[in-house]
Amino acid sequence: AQKVTQAQTEISVVEKEDVTLDCVYETRDTTYYLFWYKQPPSGELVFLIRRNSFDEQNEISGRYSWNFQKSTSSFNFTITASQVVDSAVYFCALTPNAGNNRKLIWGLGTSLAVNP
Amino acid sequence: DAMVIQNPRYQVTQFGKPVTLSCSQTLNHNVMYWYQQKSSQAPKLLFHYYDKDFNNEADTPDNFQSRRPNTSFCFLDIRSPGLGDAAMYLCATSRQGRTNEKLFFGSGTQLSVL
Numbered sequence: 001a002q003k004v005t006q007a008q009t010e011i012s013v014v015e016k017e018d019v020t021l022d023c024v025y026e027t028r029d030t031t032y033y034l035f036w037y038k039q040p041p042s043g044e045l046v047f048l049i050r051r052n053s054f055d056e057q058n059e060i061s062g063r064y065s066w067n068f069q070k071s072t073s074s075f076n077f078t079i080t081a082s083q084v085v086d087s088a089v090y091f092c093a094l095t096p097n098a099g100n101n102r103k104l105i106w107g108l109g110t111s112l113a114v115n116p
Numbered sequence: 117d118a119m120v121i122q123n124p125r126y127q128v129t130q131f132g133k134p135v136t137l138s139c140s141q142t143l144n145h146n147v148m149y150w151y152q153q154k155s156s157q158a159p160k161l162l163f164h165y166y167d168k169d170f171n172n173e174a175d176t177p178d179n180f181q182s183r184r185p186n187t188s189f190c191f192l193d194i195r196s197p198g199l200g201d202a203a204m205y206l207c208a209t210s211r212q213g214r215t216n217e218k219l220f221f222g223s224g225t226q227l228s229v230l
Contacts, residue, residue: 033216043204045159045221052216091158095215103173104219106158 002027004094006107013082014115021077021110023092029053031097034068034075035104040088048090051075082114119143122207122222129197130230137192137225139207145220147213148190150182151206153224159206165190166213194227202229 003026013019025034036048049059051068059066063080079086092107121140129135139148147166151159163172165184179201181193194201204226208219 035218037219043206043224043226045206045208045219047218047220050216050218097215103161108158109156111156 002029002094002096002105004092004105004107006090006092006110008110009108010111010113012113012115015084016081017114018078018080019082019112019114021079021090021092021112023075023077023107025073025075025092025094027073027094027096029096033095033097035093035095036066036075036077037091037093038088039091039109045091048077079112082112084114084116087112087114120207120209120220120222122205122225124225125223126226126228128228128230129194131199132196135194135197135227137194137205137207137227139190139192139222140188141190141207141209141220142188143209143211143220144187145209145211146187147210148184149208149210149219150180150190150192151208153204153206155203162192164213197227197229199229202227 005024032053034051037045038048039045056068065078067076089109089111091109093104095104119142123138149164150162152162153159161173162176163182179195184190204224206224207222210217210219
């Protein structure tokens with residue numbers, strides 16, 4: 001079975017705090033891709049990062065960083081020094097590499113509120 | 117510049133009255149998707165087009181139809197909207213529909229059914 005679990009439904013932090021959003025996935029495929037998308041209040045989902053299953057390097061992009069650990073099937077997302085503009089719903093998603101499967105398997109999302 | 121454009125941003129329709137939502141893209145991508153997203157839920161794929169090839173999800177109700185007259189435009193038709201169809205409808209594109217490609221989303225159309 002393919003599944004993505006984001007256990008944190010809602011998180012509230014104060015500006016400048018660091019915050020980590022958890023993502024745990026299940027798949028039997030050896031090749032797969034993991035994604036994070038951001039959905040601000042405006043509604044448009046915005047791609048943040050893609051990681052393939054053979055690349056376990058952590059990635060940093062400005063205040064954003066991602067920790068991919070195959071041993072625990074996790075792909076966690078950390079925002080350093082959070083800002084009010086980071087307030088959004090964040091979705092983790094998985095696609096198995098099964099031919100032309102174009103269907104993303106989504107987590108339920110984590111709603112992050114960054115308060116001034 | 118907006119690359120995936122959805123109109124209108126908000127749509128109100130009456131129970132049972134057909135409604136059409138539109139999506140256009142300037143990316144020249146081959147694949148266009150329609151997602152339904154209800155409050156506090158993940159997006160749910162309804163169907164997608166790979167070029168002119170229509171692919172329906174098994175659990176998409178027959179009430180939902182789609183048209184893609186050309187590469188740039190795609191429409192979502194709801195033939196007889198019910199109260200349960202009130203949701204955000206998101207259009208997305210990808211270049212070739214490969215599993216490793218990112219999706220580009222529009223801002224969505226929030227549909228209300230009265």
